[in-house]
Amino acid sequence: MKSFLAVFTTATKYCWRDLTSVAVLIAFPIMLILVLGNALAGFISPTYDFEPLPVSASVEAGGNLETFLQSGESSQFMEINFTTRENAEELVQSGEVYVAIIEEDGEVTVIRARNSGMNAMIPISIIDSYKQIGAAMTIAMTSGGDFTELAGLIGAELSVTAAPLGNRVQSAIDYYAVTMLVMILLFTGLNGLELFKKSMFSETGARVLTSPVSKPVLVGGLLAAATVTSYVQGLITFFFTMFVYGVYWGENIPLVLLTLFAVTLFSQAFAIVVLLLCKSPNAAMGVMQALIWVMTFVAGGYVKIDFGAAQEIFRYSPNSLAHTIIFGSAFGGNETRMMNDLALLFIYVAVLFVIAFILGKRRLTK
Amino acid sequence: MILSMTDVIKRYRALTALDHLTLNLQKGEALGLLGPNGAGKTTAIRVLTGLTGADTGEIKLFGKEFSGKNNSDSMAIRKRIGLVPQDLALYETLSARENLEYFGKLYGVHGAELKKRVDAALEVLGLTDVAKKSPKKFSGGMKRRLNIGCAVIHKPELLILDEPTVGIDPQSRNHILDFVSEINKQGTTVLYTSHYMEEVERVCSRVCIMDAGRVIADGSVEEIAKSAIFEESITLEVKDPAPSLPESIKKIQGVVRCEVKNRAVTITSTAGSGNLPRIIEVASPFVILGVSAKRATLEDAFLALTGKSLRDGGEAS
Numbered sequence: 241m242k243s244f245l246a247v248f249t250t251a252t253k254y255c256w257r258d259l260t261s262v263a264v265l266i267a268f269p270i271m272l273i274l275v276l277g278n279a280l281a282g283f284i285s286p287t288y289d290f291e292p293l294p295v296s297a298s299v300e301a302g303g304n305l306e307t308f309l310q311s312g313e314s315s316q317f318m319e320i321n322f323t324t325r326e327n328a329e330e331l332v333q334s335g336e337v338y339v340a341i342i343e344e345d346g347e348v349t350v351i352r353a354r355n356s357g358m359n360a361m362i363p364i365s366i367i368d369s370y371k372q373i374g375a376a377m378t379i380a381m382t383s384g385g386d387f388t389e390l391a392g393l394i395g396a397e398l399s400v401t402a403a404p405l406g407n408r409v410q411s412a413i414d415y416y417a418v419t420m421l422v423m424i425l426l427f428t429g430l431n432g433l434e435l436f437k438k439s440m441f442s443e444t445g446a447r448v449l450t451s452p453v454s455k456p457v458l459v460g461g462l463l464a465a466a467t468v469t470s471y472v473q474g475l476i477t478f479f480f481t482m483f484v485y486g487v488y489w490g491e492n493i494p495l496v497l498l499t500l501f502a503v504t505l506f507s508q509a510f511a512i513v514v515l516l517l518c519k520s521p522n523a524a525m526g527v528m529q530a531l532i533w534v535m536t537f538v539a540g541g542y543v544k545i546d547f548g549a550a551q552e553i554f555r556y557s558p559n560s561l562a563h564t565i566i567f568g569s570a571f572g573g574n575e576t577r578m579m580n581d582l583a584l585l586f587i588y589v590a591v592l593f594v595i596a597f598i599l600g601k602r603r604l605t606k
Numbered sequence: 607m608i609l610s611m612t613d614v615i616k617r618y619r620a621l622t623a624l625d626h627l628t629l630n631l632q633k634g635e636a637l638g639l640l641g642p643n644g645a646g647k648t649t650a651i652r653v654l655t656g657l658t659g660a661d662t663g664e665i666k667l668f669g670k671e672f673s674g675k676n677n678s679d680s681m682a683i684r685k686r687i688g689l690v691p692q693d694l695a696l697y698e699t700l701s702a703r704e705n706l707e708y709f710g711k712l713y714g715v716h717g718a719e720l721k722k723r724v725d726a727a728l729e730v731l732g733l734t735d736v737a738k739k740s741p742k743k744f745s746g747g748m749k750r751r752l753n754i755g756c757a758v759i760h761k762p763e764l765l766i767l768d769e770p771t772v773g774i775d776p777q778s779r780n781h782i783l784d785f786v787s788e789i790n791k792q793g794t795t796v797l798y799t800s801h802y803m804e805e806v807e808r809v810c811s812r813v814c815i816m817d818a819g820r821v822i823a824d825g826s827v828e829e830i831a832k833s834a835i836f837e838e839s840i841t842l843e844v845k846d847p848a849p850s851l852p853e854s855i856k857k858i859q860g861v862v863r864c865e866v867k868n869r870a871v872t873i874t875s876t877a878g879s880g881n882l883p884r885i886i887e888v889a890s891p892f893v894i895l896g897v898s899a900k901r902a903t904l905e906d907a908f909l910a911l912t913g914k915s916l917r918d919g920g921e922a923s
Contacts, residue, residue: 242711242714242716243711243712243714246708246711246712247712250697250700250704250708250711253699253700253704254697254699254700257699257700258699438697442695443691443692443693443694443695444694444695444696444697445695446652446655446657446689446691446695447689447691447695447709447756447757448712449656449657450655450656450657450684450687450689451684451709451712451713452681452682452684452685452712452713452714453712454681
């Protein structure tokens, strides 16, 4: 027990004093969650505080487009300067407005200012939605259909809301906090890998391995240190997002914490298996990084992947399982599915540890 | 007998790293293990410490068979050994004191006894003032000293040092050599590998020269130097040497070369110092002003035995 504690405490100190990885695992996700969560919050969060964007417009007086642009939801997003065409173009060229909306002979053109970046996307999207309504009307008219309902949409309130889940509406920052934290926890396996490399597969490791500490005690101490360090780092991010950013993690916090713990354990077990399968620790680092990115993207967290049957398989990536449990817990998901997914995560962990045990026995007793 | 390796073979695929290696070490001895790069010194140490298993052969430590496996006998043996690996084996984000404490704890030293030993080790190694600092901020010599401190904190009966002075300044090297000599005098058995002959001559009472995985010479420094057939250089200072003199000297058995430059007649002989009376006899018709012979060193013996220079492992020219 004394040897286990010696390995555990020393390895934990070693991990925490590596300020670069501590910064990467705590400060980096906290910053990214803030940036991503707020940059995109305006699109899907009804609570986002938004400053209307300056836009110039030269449109037909009293026409449908003018009515549409003057409607409440349009003006909520855009502060429109109705002016002549020349003046509208001049304003966009000088960069005083992000976008100029020009209507001439029934054609609507949008000119975006240079370096307007993401800001131009909002007015462009609004005008695009106006055009779509117009197109739908044209189709209805040429097919002899009744377009009175469609006509009523012109100038209607622009509705921008996210689909409600349970009793809450999920905001961008809620989404990014969950996906980012799950991804970062998977990356903590790299820290565990670094610790194992140092303590077992280096010159320092040679000295440790020649000591009278048995390998199960050594591996157990290192694994405990890597897991506790990673989990605590994850908890710091978790509580920071909850209390500082106001991220909604649902009411069942113990379930969320248990899920995050399962992800942390998975990451450490996965790292050990990769390390034991690769010839060198550096190769293991590369393989591990590549696999985490793959797992992150097949989970569909950031890029939607739709390959039919493959999508079903991707659902069983550890990220995807964790997302299902946490989002389900916070926004009213299917409880049976959540419990099954959590059980599956722990099964993954158990299988990985069995593989690690078999590989370790073969490799470390050579 | 503290250590005994008998007929140990270790192969890495086609390479035979240890080829029927037989090596013994008595209690209290300091044995220098010399050999060019690739001779098998580090493999021998890895096998001795259980880092890798031998293919065949017998390894006994402290009179007991050592398999290196996770059994209680092996663990008891490990407790009595200290290893100083070739490269630095420290945790850079821990302080010097924490490194010493950690390795002490791994060997079962705890509490007040550990503190006492750590304080003493820091004092002896000259690291008391930097005890709380990370080894990252240390000079090469300080790191090497701490590296050795971590291996002796549990007071091992057998200390194995694998080239412990690589890349350090002369002052730190002296410090380390004095330290190793001192703990050997206190009763610790030492196995010391190095590329530096002068270190081995200074620290060790016995030397084994390894080449191609085998011990090719074993004995005291003097014994090995005498037993080796090597080229000795003898210089005679002769007044007006005639051209016939080198020709006459070359006829002596064992003389390889004889060159005359002004008064200096330089003779290269492979017959050892026993040739000197015969050379003087041949030169006696001339006025001999002086005689000098280069004494055989361990380095000469090493070159003669292995045909390789010690530090770069290349063929001797």
